[in-house]
Amino acid sequence: MATIYDVARAAGVSPKTVSRVLNGDAPVNRETRETIEAAIADLGYVPSNAARMMRSNRSGLVGLITGAISLSPEPTVPAGLPDLFIVQGIQTAFAASDKTLMIADTGGHSDRVPHLIQTFLRHRVEGLIYVAEYHQRVALPRMPKDVHLVLANCYDTAGTPAILPDDRRGQHDLVARVIAAGHRRIAYIGLRPEIEAGRLRPLGYRDALAEARIDYDPALVETCDLAGRDGEPQLLWDIIDRMLALPSPPTVLCCGNDKMALRVYGILRSRGVKVPDDMSVAGYDNYRVIAETLYPPLTTVDLPYSAMGVRAAQTLMALIRGVRPDDPQGLPHTEPVLVAGPVCWRQSVTERRSATVTQFKSVRED
Amino acid sequence: MATIYDVARAAGVSPKTVSRVLNGDAPVNRETRETIEAAIADLGYVPSNAARMMRSNRSGLVGLITGAISLSPEPTVPAGLPDLFIVQGIQTAFAASDKTLMIADTGGHSDRVPHLIQTFLRHRVEGLIYVAEYHQRVALPRMPKDVHLVLANCYDTAGTPAILPDDRRGQHDLVARVIAAGHRRIAYIGLRPEIEAGRLRPLGYRDALAEARIDYDPALVETCDLAGRDGEPQLLWDIIDRMLALPSPPTVLCCGNDKMALRVYGILRSRGVKVPDDMSVAGYDNYRVIAETLYPPLTTVDLPYSAMGVRAAQTLMALIRGVRPDDPQGLPHTEPVLVAGPVCWRQSVTERRSATVTQFKSVRED
């Protein structure tokens, strides 16, 4: 590979002048510049980032770690959308910047994380983003103080900046919209409460009921662990049969996520219950392969993974640029940033009366 | 960030001795080593890859580019499984090696590719993998001859090493297995022929029919473009209604991919046709969120994206290690490596008689 000296020799100038052409940081005579540019093109010269970094001490690199550092005791199964969408959002944001993104995957082995961090540090990354598979709490090893860290889809107790989905508000918005469509008997089949989504989304459901002064009916609320291999689908059958048999059955089933809604479609059809005429169904995640392909298309809430990724990237870039004038040591326990996604209203929930809410904002963040 | 000189000073030795401890390339007295290791831990010293690379001239970096460099005229929509699974496979393979993977995404703008390659070259990557969204032909700018290139999920006309899914064989294996289950009237609803999968999979279907001496019936073969926004689903209804009305209707519908199979489930149920008792259904891709969540679970063919990623990574590592003794200029137009995935036999296809084939190999490659 050609060096700056080769270019200098070919152009009959000093390496420093070539450097000036490359960086445009000092005036260079037009003819000289053209000679040098010709030599660069001729030799196929590409400057070495390593050599450049030696002096400037700025790598322009940012690290990204994906994988599972769950603090939960049992081996967990991701609840919804692949976290790779977060990664895509992060990539998008950095593609528009002058930073280069390095990605490493733990492959599910959280004990590899220190090694990955070490590798990133050798490359002198200016910042690091950790992306979790699903909304959860994590604990990461301490970082050198000159490397910034941002958590995406997870948080810790040390007050590291974190970007999280606003599960509670998302579920609230969906149920509020369902209520606005005229529904009153609204069932909720949630995910297991060990994961954050299973804990927060039911709260949003209750928020919306309370706002509309609809009594909370425990008979309409269930939990179903989709992770279970074979036994659990049967449980879902039982739950739905029980709800259908209620004296006053629900008119809509809100599911913990889209995957569950997909199963519910099958169960309802097998029972001869038509969606949405006999029973409305809603999901969560906006897992588009499911939500848009199902018939009828599924009403759901967008889990704004891509937007969260963008937000995480922006947060990190702000930290790198040094938006932290005071506070020399220890961050002031920043509150997590909650990102809410829009309700995706499709045909799986009936409008029992003309909705009072005509339109929802399409994208919204906190 | 501490340097090797800081460590040397703290340990009272020369930088070179610290270097020897770090690399273990020369004997160092036990006490000296322990002093140095203590100093390293104390200062939190991490060696700089940039400085190391300056002398060794080996970066240990590998680049990966994802995105859309389609040669097809219209803006294409990915047909099946997200290509990110290929990326995961590549990551897995490199995680087990001593190389560090740098990932860049074009974000769908193929004109960004030269810039991304330039960035990688500045970092002196030892090799590069290009991953396409779906099986297609691409054209990449020429690389410097000391940087190796491998194509995954795509190929070019320059004979660059390529890793491709064996769509023809995969479809053949599925249909052969369906025939072994006792089916004779096998319908095929393919993807549009502009994409490779839409061209190759029907060939595999015909291969399997020919092997079993079953006549090819054009009435059982259709094409349906899933990419179409609203008009196309109606087309799928029409296709299925027509097939159901045939004098001798099919006993199984083989779909171009799992997403189409998901729609077919809904259509069949709406027509009162039970899956699989009245009609069997098969897909392609093994898009697990769909195939495993549907009821009944979907019989399909695994699109071995992860395995292809691993294979691509291995190919690149072999090239880097220099498995190319002769041939100074221009590769000898290597044939693409075809990777076939296993048939995933689930409950959506009935066994009309005890299958003659008892078991298929679970993973297979060419």
Place this chain on the structure above:
DNA sequence: CGATGTCATGACACCGATGTCATACCTTGA
């Protein structure tokens, strides 16, 4: 006319590692 300023360029040191070579000490064997 001499002082000052701008433009264009080069000499040289330096960033943080490692390769090469030299050196000093200690063992071992003829």
Place this chain on the structure above:
DNA sequence: TCAAGGTATGACATCGGTGTCATGACATCG
């Protein structure tokens, strides 16, 4: 006793860029 060989360490140059400073040629101004 001295050569030969292994062990342990350091001095120094080097990789490919860039920051600092110096220099020479002109132009401008008081």
